[in-house]
Amino acid sequence: MNRIKVLAEEVTNQIAAGEIIERPVSIVKELVENAIDAESTRITVVLENGGKGKIQIIDNGIGMSYDDALLAFERHATSKIRNVDDIISISSLGFRGEAIPSIASVSKMELIAKDEESDVATKVSITYGKIGDVSKVSSNRGVDITITQLFGNLPARKKFLKSDQVELKHILDYIYYQALTFPNIHFKLIHNGRERINFPAVEDPEIRLTAVLGKDFPHNDFIKVSAASGPISIEGYIGGLEENRAGFSEFRYTFVNNRFIKDRIINHSLRTAYDPYIKKQRIYQQGKIPPYILFININPELIDFNVHPAKLEIRFRDAHLVHSFIKSTLNDALLAYQEEKYRITEERQVSHTPTDIPISFENYPTFSSQPKKSFKQQHREVLPILDMLYKRDTPQKEAEETTSPVKPIETGESMLAQELYLPSEEELVNPWQIHDSYVLVQSDDGLIIIDQHAAHERIVYEKILHRLGGVPAESQKMLFPIIVDIPPILRNTVTTLIDENPEIFSMAGFAVKSFSGDSVVIDEIPAELGNWDGGEVFKEILIQLQDEYKETEDFRDSMAKAVSCKAAVKAGEKLSRKEMLQLINDLFACEVPYFCPHGRPVIIKFTLTDLERRFKRI
Numbered sequence: 001m002n003r004i005k006v007l008a009e010e011v012t013n014q015i016a017a018g019e020i021i022e023r024p025v026s027i028v029k030e031l032v033e034n035a036i037d038a039e040s041t042r043i044t045v046v047l048e049n050g051g052k053g054k055i056q057i058i059d060n061g062i063g064m065s066y067d068d069a070l071l072a073f074e075r076h077a078t079s080k081i082r083n084v085d086d087i088i089s090i091s092s093l094g095f096r097g098e099a100i101p102s103i104a105s106v107s108k109m110e111l112i113a114k115d116e117e118s119d120v121a122t123k124v125s126i127t128y129g130k131i132g133d134v135s136k137v138s139s140n141r142g143v144d145i146t147i148t149q150l151f152g153n154l155p156a157r158k159k160f161l162k163s164d165q166v167e168l169k170h171i172l173d174y175i176y177y178q179a180l181t182f183p184n185i186h187f188k189l190i191h192n193g194r195e196r197i198n199f200p201a202v203e204d205p206e207i208r209l210t211a212v213l214g215k216d217f218p219h220n221d222f223i224k225v226s227a228a229s230g231p232i233s234i235e236g237y238i239g240g241l242e243e244n245r246a247g248f249s250e251f252r253y254t255f256v257n258n259r260f261i262k263d264r265i266i267n268h269s270l271r272t273a274y275d276p277y278i279k280k281q282r283i284y285q286q287g288k289i290p291p292y293i294l295f296i297n298i299n300p301e302l303i304d305f306n307v308h309p310a311k312l313e314i315r316f317r318d319a320h321l322v323h324s325f326i327k328s329t330l331n332d333a334l335l336a337y338q339e340e341k342y343r344i345t346e347e348r349q350v351s352h353t354p355t356d357i358p359i360s361f362e363n364y365p366t367f368s369s370q371p372k373k374s375f376k377q378q379h380r381e382v383l384p385i386l387d388m389l390y391k392r393d394t395p396q397k398e399a400e401e402t403t404s405p406v407k408p409i410e411t412g413e414s415m416l417a418q419e420l421y422l423p424s425e426e427e428l429v430n431p432w433q434i435h436d437s438y439v440l441v442q443s444d445d446g447l448i449i450i451d452q453h454a455a456h457e458r459i460v461y462e463k464i465l466h467r468l469g470g471v472p473a474e475s476q477k478m479l480f481p482i483i484v485d486i487p488p489i490l491r492n493t494v495t496t497l498i499d500e501n502p503e504i505f506s507m508a509g510f511a512v513k514s515f516s517g518d519s520v521v522i523d524e525i526p527a528e529l530g531n532w533d534g535g536e537v538f539k540e541i542l543i544q545l546q547d548e549y550k551e552t553e554d555f556r557d558s559m560a561k562a563v564s565c566k567a568a569v570k571a572g573e574k575l576s577r578k579e580m581l582q583l584i585n586d587l588f589a590c591e592v593p594y595f596c597p598h599g600r601p602v603i604i605k606f607t608l609t610d611l612e613r614r615f616k617r618i
Contacts (some may be wrong), residue, residue, distance in 0.1 A: 020103075021102060021106055023051075023160075023167060024051025024055055024171060025171045025173075025174050028175075030099040030103065031055075031145055032045070032057060033093035035057060035059035035061055035143065036093055036178070036182060037061075038061025038143065039062055040185065041185055041201060042060045042188075042201075043059045044188045044190070045187075045188070045190070045197075046190045047171065047190065047192070048192055050163070050171070051150070051167050051168070052161055053148070054146065054147065056144070056145070059142045060140065063113050063118075063141045064114075064115055065117065066122045068115075069122040070122075070134070072101075075101050093258065093259065104126045105129035106150065106151055106152075106153065107147045107148065107149055108126075110125050111124045111143070112139050112143070113139075114140065120136045120137065122134070122136065123136070128152070128153045162550075162553050165493070165496065166549065168493070169549075169550050170550070172189070172197070172492055172493060174260075176197075176212055177255075179199045179208060179211075180209065180253065180293065181259075181260070182258070183202050186201040212489050213251070216487075222237040223239070223333050223334070223336075224236075225238055225329060225333050227329040232298045233296070234294060234295070234296050235294075235295045236292065236293050237292065238270075238292040238294070239291040241290065241334075241337075252289075252291055253293045254267075254292075254294050254296065255295045256297075256303065257297055259305065263313060263314055265316060265319050268323065269324075269326040269330075270289060270326065272323075272327050273326070273330035273334065294326075298316075303315065303316055304316075304317070430442065433452075433575055433580065435572075436571070437451070437571040438450065438451060438452065439575070439580050443605070446605060446610065446611065448604075448605050449603070449604045449605075449606070450602060451596075451603075452573070452575065452583060453569060454602045455596075455603075456567075456568035456569045456583060457564045457568040457597060458596050458597060458602055459568075459590060460563065461560050461561060463528070464508055464509075464559065464564060465560045467507050467509065468507050468559065473506070474509060475509035475511070475524040477524050478524065481523050482521070482522045482538075483515055484522065486519065486542070490543065490546070493546045494545075497549065497555070498512060498514060504559055505559075509524065509525060509527060510522065510525060510538075511523040511524035512538075522538060525538070529563070540566050544561070545562040548561050548562055587602065
């Protein structure tokens, strides 16, 4: 009996669909890229229920004839390649011949297409891979494809889809990527009858950048990058090193030959270029580098896009060339940026130096022929000054109490009174801080190291979760309400989250509501948000909130994680002894003290045995 069999076409189509069609955004991606390759100047996306109910893509490209409209449903049928050389040097966004038949095999599809030579359009209806009605209809040039009943024949696949909001967020992100890459195309997106995106075609790419990323984008400390060398060129913007940049600039986009990609070679070159500056200034934590948007163009023969089903990853034939080019380009840009900042700072200092005040040399050090003082003599004179400049964090009385082994008894009582003395918490636990980032505590059998940011993040996270479970919110009222403007790239998802979840924002400690246009107004904030930074922290919370929600689909948990991350004490922030003790006490009162909300370790312990082994004592 033969064990090897040729699979039926229906099965092979569904296998191909499993590789390509993961969720609604996969369909939008395939069809929009087809429209772009078809020289469209206007693309409209119509969605219902995050794409789960309906996906419609309308373009005004070159369209298809009657025969092409039917051939499009055949596997490995494409207009984008003719031979193997075309695969090696592909310049279009896609050539995946199984895309349309794969989509049709897991949905109900209706295609209406017309090219320049045809008098009427061709309409093809297909249900789960079976072609039904084929007819002639009236239509404009281009293609109009409608997808409904996605995964209707694969209920198991349908269960893996997320909420409407999460699926919509994936599609919105994709349209934003394409809008940034192709400013000459008019993109429009309508969801449940409401227009969410409308970017008219423009000639100047910077106009589209401002339209997508917000009007403040050019002023948020970005460095323009432009360079070319042989087969590779790069254009775009990279973030500077200012700490006060608006929080809405937390984007990191890389486009290679007009494709949004995530590549480890490029990411490593970016990090290598930034590392010296980040380590020096310690302004970016959690392994992040400043935001950037880069458009890289490489000779198509030097890259391979066919290493990932969704073409999110690529392979370079000369990875060293790409890495060194990007690194050197960014190094030059950052160096010029630093020099310009230094020049501006020097000019400001010179311009603010008073010139009309008479100069007196009475208090200036003078040179004399007297013998120099010894180091010990200088040390004795300088020590009182240093003592005044660098006082302990605790009051003098507290310092004396914590350094004295036994509290003095002023009343001359018996030894029994001294035996009843209980040591203070500072005497029992003596924490200290290294690099203003980690708290160290001696334990009975070794050493405990606590990540102060992760620890405080866990503490605040559990507090917010308890509030969202019904514990009364602790909030602080703003002296004046703050109005926060939301840029287009966040407007759709952020305002929807606020409008749909007002009670959760309120329970977390926010009093926030939509304002006119693309703005929200804030009257109250959670008590834990000490450094409010004029509303910038709320922007950062919104960014993280939508990212968290896209992953977990639990809005309460996402809210707790977003607030705790921004409210927690940062790495690089000096803590007093009292603050360290409070942090330790609050941490070990948590239900899960050993991990932060994102699963990273909070505590690392070294036993005496570990230390002795390191020092070769055992």
